[in-house]
Amino acid sequence: MTTIRLNNVTFKNRIIFIFLISSLAPFICLGLISFYTIDSIIGNKVEGALQSNLKQDLMTLENTLNNMNHVSQQLAYGGGTNRLIEQLEAETEPYERLRLNNEIRTELNNITFSNPNIGLLLFYNPDEKQYGFENFRVRGDFNPGGLPLLAEYPEITYYGPHLSYNGSINQFVFSIMRKVNLPDQNLYLYIESGRGALTSLFAPQNRKESSRRLLLLDNDGRIAFSEVPGVFAEQAQFPDTNPKSLSGNAGGYFWNKETSNQGWSLVSVVPEGEINQERNRWLAQILGIFLLFVILAVFVAWLLWKMVYRPLDKFHREIKSLIHSNEREHKEQTNIPEFDYLLYQTRSMKRKIWALYDEIEQKEKRRADLEVEKLLYQINPHFLMNTLDTVHWLAVMNGQKEIDKLVLSLNKLLFYNLGKMGETSTIGDEIEALKEYLQLQQIRYDFQFDVDIDVDEQSLGLPSPRFLLQPMVENALYHGVSDDGYIYVGVALQEDGLQITIQDNGAGMSAETIDRLLDEDTGDSHKVGMGIGMKYVKRILQASYGEEAKLRIRSEVGKGTVVSLRLPVSKQPSLTVPAAVPPSMPSAPKGEQT
Template identity: 85%
Template structure:
């Protein structure tokens, strides 16, 4: 089945398919190889850039936290500030208290000014929920228990990004809270990162890669801060359960993770579509080139088709025109020397073939005419007609009216039927000759039969071959008409030709007998009428009308026979070949 389907593919389609396959296969292979290579390069480049940026962010954040941790150690363990705070707590005199308070603030200001990455700094007493020695005005109620915890240790707690309590700024900061080494009271040191310490981390509008977002995880993997809360909600667990995994895909994002020395983690997330933007841009460019390449290939295939297939189409039309001699000769050329030479040879062959065909046709026509002449002149007409004329006068002299009538009818019939081939005859002449023939047969046979002749007067002047109706009527008499027999002869002029019908109610014929009657090579065809019969009818029809006349015999044993003959009139009517089954071929 596949082979059959392939054999039905046209030459045009084969050219296009083969050209497309041969042209596109190397391009597609090269495209896949390039895509794989570029995809690897871009993937490594993007992922490497994200990982590098994340490490830089972690380093920035650790530096800020380490700086705050270093300052907290100075202020929480046995430094001058702690001693001043202890003295202030023990001092009763107001003046001395004011002096000590000024020294403490001066000490804290010196530390703040010498560390620009330090923001709000103050001491906090959890029992009284009061804070003191703050270096900036505090916004609202200070509630450290609400801050997001990054990591918690016995002496220090790291807090994730939150809005600063510094009343002079409004931005996200990191902070730490360390227990102060004071045996007599429960006191903690609270320090926030400075104004510019982590601005580049948590200000997405300042990032070069605006699609990158950050998450912060505590040491248990819980999300303490999220810039994409719709996918990774705060206080929820990060989807990646394995803490050693540094990158992956989750919820439509590509993520990278870095773990700090304190145990908390920073995660950068990028939408997969954004991650593939450069890859997709390259792919679109390749597809554009591919489409352009296909257009060029199709254009070249069309040019090949025009150059090869159209000349072949001209050859196809030349071959088809071989069967139509009247079709005018084509003169257009393909303008391709090889094809033009073949077209010239084909047209020369066509002219020679039709020249030979016309020569053979003329020879066959002359042969058919000679055959008819031979059949008509098998009897010497002059001798026979002179003898009959003598018999006529003898019968008239002896008073034999029946013989006189018979001989006179026979003489007229023979005079008409044995006329020369070139003499003009009409339907009216054929009817008159048929009447003479029927009169002879009524005298000859010892049974009575009726004849009904119905002729359209408009058809009497139409030209007709000589000796056409008599053999068909003779065939009716030969095949079974007896007493009370009936023969009908009808001639009607119709729009598409002249219809002649001869019908009898005789014994009829089988299909085999009809086939034998129409076959010129059987003995039965020679037993009809005067040795000429239906053979003559067929020959004369072919000689005069070619294939435009139709002869149809319909018969049934015991029910009679109907012979139908349709002759073309001007303009000639299209005809169908004769069939032995009695039906014209459709």
């Protein structure tokens, strides 16, 4: 079945398919190798860039927290500020308390001024839930217990990111709380990151990579802060199957993770579509080039097909012209030397074929003419004519009028049939010869039969092959005409030809007999009439008119036979056979002529 399908594929489709495969296969292989190579490069590039940005963000955050931790250590364990707070706690004199309070605030302001990454700073008493010594105005009610916990250690707790309690700013900050080293007081130091310290980190609108979002994971891997709460909800466990992994995919996002020295982690998440954007852009370019290459390959394949198809079309026309001998010879060239040479050979072969065909046709025509001539010359016309002439004069001298009449009719008949073959005959000549023949037959047979000859006078001058009517009438006599026999000979000129009808009321013939009579290859046909009969009629019609003449026989056993012959009237008979030279009609007996 597969072989049958392949055999039905056209030459054009095969050329285009083979050309596309041979052209596109290397390009596709090279494209696939390039795609996987560039995809790996782009993936590594994007992942490396994200990881690098994340490390930078982690370093910024760690530096900020370390700076806050350093300041908290300085204030929690430093002697100056703690000493002033102890004095203030013990002092009862209002003026002195005011002075100490101012010194403490001055100390804190100096520390804040020397550390620009420090924002709000205050001391908080969790027992009394009161704060003091703040360096900025505090927004609302201060409640460190509601802050998002990032990491908790025995001496320090990290919070964030969260909205700053600093009333002068409105941004996210990180904060720490450290217990102050005061033996008689439960006091904690609260410090926030300063204005702009983490603006680029937790302000997405200020990032160059606007689609990148950040997550903060606590020491247990829970999400302490999320910029994508719809996918990564806060206080939920981060979907990381391998805690040591630095990258992965989750929720349609590609993530990278970096862990700090304190144990908390910073995670950046980017939509996978954006990660693939550069890859897709490159893929679109490759597909565009590939499509252009395909169009070019199809166009070249089409040109190649046309280059082959046009010569094949010329060969097709040359081969078709073999069946038309009168078609003009084509002179077009393909302008391709190989095809032009084959066209030259084809046209030469066509000329030789038609020359051979013409030669065979001429030979067949000559052979048919020779067959007719052979039939006509089966007897020696000179010998017969001279002998009959001698018999005629002997009968005259001996007073044998019946013999004289018989011989004279026979002599005239033979003179017509054999003596003027080179000359053109007419229907009138055929009718006269037929009358002589019938007169001989009436003398020859011992029974009486009637013959009715009905000839259209307009047809008497029409050309006709010689010896045409006699074999058909002889055939009627041969097939059963006896006493009270009747033969009708009709010649009528019609619009589409000359109609000749020979009808008898004899014994008739079966269909098989008619077939044998018309078949030249059967031996029965030689038994008709004078030995040439219907075979001669068929041959002479074929030689004279080709396929334009029609011969038909209708017969029924016991009811007679009708032979119909239709001849074209616009065409002269084409048969020309070398004429036999008839002897002249002498006026006295002569010896035999040679």
